[in-house]
Amino acid sequence: MVQNQIGEPWKTGLFDCQLNPANAIMTAFLPCATFGKIAVVLDGGKMTRRSGSLSYLLLMPLLCSQVVMGSKYRAKLRKKFNLVEAPYGDCFSHVFCSCCSLCQEFRELQSRGLDPNLGWNELLAQQAMQQGYPDQVQQPPHNQTMSK
Numbered sequence: 001m002v003q004n005q006i007g008e009p010w011k012t013g014l015f016d017c018q019l020n021p022a023n024a025i026m027t028a029f030l031p032c033a034t035f036g037k038i039a040v041v042l043d044g045g046k047m048t049r050r051s052g053s054l055s056y057l058l059l060m061p062l063l064c065s066q067v068v069m070g071s072k073y074r075a076k077l078r079k080k081f082n083l084v085e086a087p088y089g090d091c092f093s094h095v096f097c098s099c100c101s102l103c104q105e106f107r108e109l110q111s112r113g114l115d116p117n118l119g120w121n122e123l124l125a126q127q128a129m130q131q132g133y134p135d136q137v138q139q140p141p142h143n144q145t146m147s148k
Contacts, residue, residue, distance in 0.1 A: 007084040010104060011111040014087055017103045020110070027099045027106070032057040034102045035070065037116035041109050042076050045120030070094035070101060077105050081112065 017024035027034040036053030043052075060066045071090040078085060093101040109116050113130075114123060 007078065007082045010083055010108055012104060012107045014093065014097060014100050014104050017100055020103065020107055023106050024103050027102050031099055031102055034106055038102065038105050038109065039073060040120050041114050041116050041123065042073055042080065049119065067091060067094045067098065070098055074101060074105060077108060081108070
């Protein structure tokens with residue numbers, strides 16, 4: 001049932017959830033939280049974790065409408081990194097293995113240096129540091145004390 005064999009392979013398999021047990025457990029109980037983190041990265045910070053999670057959560061009871069959002073963002077991730085649509089199509093993966101799909105997408109972003117746990121602002125700061133632009137990263141002020 002492989003849809004499209006054009007592109008690069010995923011860094012991990014669809015059913016390799018044990019590679020990140022903390023994320024697998026979180027996704028099993030709160031898939032909306034994992035989706036929110038993924039959406040923030042793929043939307044370039046335009047969506048917040050809260051709004052992504054909330055929209056996913058609200059759509060879940062509506063005839064499994066989260067499949068539409070999940071497969072849309074899976075396709076967006078594949079396009080961004082030129083990934084093959086395998087082992088199943090995006091929609092099929094989210095219909096039958098939505099938690100495994102979210103976990104795989106989360107691991108893919110992590111393996112490419114875009115850790116969804118960090119959030120968009122932290123990712124930008126990390127990238128600026130890696131590219132040698134530390135002056136563009138706002139550092140918190142050093143320890144301050146009050147004196148009379």
